[in-house]
Amino acid sequence: MAETRAASAERRTILSMKRIDKRFTGVHALRKVDFDLAEGEIHALVGENGAGKSTLMKVIVGINQKDAGEIHYLGHLFNPRDPKHALDMGIGIIHQELNMMDHLSVAENIFIGRESAMMGGLLLDKKAQTRRAGELLERLGMNIDPTERLGRLTVGKQQMVEIAKAVSHELRILILDEPTAALTDAEIEDLFLIMRDLASKGVGMIHISHRLDEIHQIADRVTVMRDGERVETKAISEVTKQQIINMMVGRVIYEQPKTHSGVRPDAPVVLKVTALNAGPLVRDVSFELHQGEILGVAGLMGSGRTETARAIFGADEIQGGTIEVRGRRVSIHSPEDAVDCGIVYLSEDRKRFGLAVNLNVKDNMAMASYEDFRRGPFVNAAKIRKVGDTYVDRLKIKTPSLEQLLRNLSGGNQQKVVIAKWLIRNCDILIFDEPTRGIDVGAKSEIYTLMNELTREGKSIIMISSELPEILRMSDRIIVMCEGRLTGEIPIEKASQEAIMEYGTMGRQTVLKRS
Ligand SMILES: Nc1ncnc2c1ncn2[C@@H]1O[C@H](COP(=O)(O)OP(=O)(O)OP(=O)(O)O)[C@@H](O)[C@H]1O
Numbered sequence: 001m002a003e004t005r006a007a008s009a010e011r012r013t014i015l016s017m018k019r020i021d022k023r024f025t026g027v028h029a030l031r032k033v034d035f036d037l038a039e040g041e042i043h044a045l046v047g048e049n050g051a052g053k054s055t056l057m058k059v060i061v062g063i064n065q066k067d068a069g070e071i072h073y074l075g076h077l078f079n080p081r082d083p084k085h086a087l088d089m090g091i092g093i094i095h096q097e098l099n100m101m102d103h104l105s106v107a108e109n110i111f112i113g114r115e116s117a118m119m120g121g122l123l124l125d126k127k128a129q130t131r132r133a134g135e136l137l138e139r140l141g142m143n144i145d146p147t148e149r150l151g152r153l154t155v156g157k158q159q160m161v162e163i164a165k166a167v168s169h170e171l172r173i174l175i176l177d178e179p180t181a182a183l184t185d186a187e188i189e190d191l192f193l194i195m196r197d198l199a200s201k202g203v204g205m206i207h208i209s210h211r212l213d214e215i216h217q218i219a220d221r222v223t224v225m226r227d228g229e230r231v232e233t234k235a236i237s238e239v240t241k242q243q244i245i246n247m248m249v250g251r252v253i254y255e256q257p258k259t260h261s262g263v264r265p266d267a268p269v270v271l272k273v274t275a276l277n278a279g280p281l282v283r284d285v286s287f288e289l290h291q292g293e294i295l296g297v298a299g300l301m302g303s304g305r306t307e308t309a310r311a312i313f314g315a316d317e318i319q320g321g322t323i324e325v326r327g328r329r330v331s332i333h334s335p336e337d338a339v340d341c342g343i344v345y346l347s348e349d350r351k352r353f354g355l356a357v358n359l360n361v362k363d364n365m366a367m368a369s370y371e372d373f374r375r376g377p378f379v380n381a382a383k384i385r386k387v388g389d390t391y392v393d394r395l396k397i398k399t400p401s402l403e404q405l406l407r408n409l410s411g412g413n414q415q416k417v418v419i420a421k422w423l424i425r426n427c428d429i430l431i432f433d434e435p436t437r438g439i440d441v442g443a444k445s446e447i448y449t450l451m452n453e454l455t456r457e458g459k460s461i462i463m464i465s466s467e468l469p470e471i472l473r474m475s476d477r478i479i480v481m482c483e484g485r486l487t488g489e490i491p492i493e494k495a496s497q498e499a500i501m502e503y504g505t506m507g508r509q510t511v512l513k514r515s
């Protein structure tokens, strides 16, 4: 430890940002922020949703133009014109939202925009491109076929391709804006290996993450932002996770497990799934959900939790079994059918399921309910505004107005807009898949409060989560899946991390790497 710190003291500063200021209409996003990065350093950047992390990074690569302040890069004043300019100067960024072409192959995505440079101006040679992409992926230890169409990969794998793409350039600085939000534990470990390797070659990295545990694993220093300001920069060895949380939110937050179910004993069953079969990861799954209940679904990655949700939601084909909603058997063949039954699935991949980033807040909210907002042939704009205002207020959505484009909201606030949209559509069975992934501690507790409010109002929630503290804190009852089967059901009164883990690994040969 002492050695690392001594080494970092000698490291050369390659990036130094001074008093960076940036305003958007209605938002003072950056207030005189100082930030610096050394050669070979991994510098974590944390803060609540909307704190200004992504905005600061976009200033470095010229997507956002700063209003005031200075950037020094490799000893010179640096004024990035656009991301291409930054990349040519050795600064790459991996964005929070995936930025790739679904219909192109993995190899094409990696080399997009660089065909001519690569081939010395000659015609693009697909074979060479595929070969080089294959070599790169292999060198990075990524088990991905370069000829596969990108859209066919999981979100986590797509993220890995984006990382490969960034790393394929000669970089001095790599910015990773929430790279781990969509990755599995194993993929995160692979990513950290890649990051450590880059660091040893002198590449400086800025790592934005809401997973505070991983920061202590990977970072040398941490900078905390709040409301557009830098609160503190510290060596990681000098702060605890709790101290970081306190700096982020400016108040103290305690997380406590639930001790007893809040569901009334006579609460009716709103959803009954019997012997559901859908592909290899949904085998004979049966369970019930009661009105006002939060049913936690635990299990390891790949245990079939998401697949079960997708089958119920009509996103994947069902091969057998029945679904009853409030005592009536229903046949669901598409997400539209599910929504008509009042069931909605909020996936971990917000962008793909239900967000129109180029529309404004109001239209995103009204999108699924235009029928209700219509008066004759006209859309009742006043009513949309009124409902919109109510939900901005109720869900505490941070936006200057209903007219703000969704892509200008921070990630956590985008998530809330999606939830509003489905509440407005009268969905009362909500399936949340990793609802707080990529969401900071402050917004997390807001989402928890929201979920509790929703169930108090009589909505019912299925919550898939890989975070056991979250499962224990929120659920009234817990079901556990393993390898496509339901292996256990635990009332909250008897639940513990150990009990969940036991069911979660039942019948498995492999031993858990991390808990
Ligand atoms: N292009 C833009 N136009 C208007 N407002 C913007 C724009 N980009 C960001 N903002 C606003 O600036 C503030 C900071 O946003 P930013 O995306 O930097 O937050 P963040 O810290 O990255 O949050 P998250 O953790 O949710 O990603 C937010 O209030 C956001 O709504």
Ligand SMILES: [Mg+2]
Binding pocket: 053, 054, 055, 096, 177, 410, 411
């Ligand atoms: Mg961000």
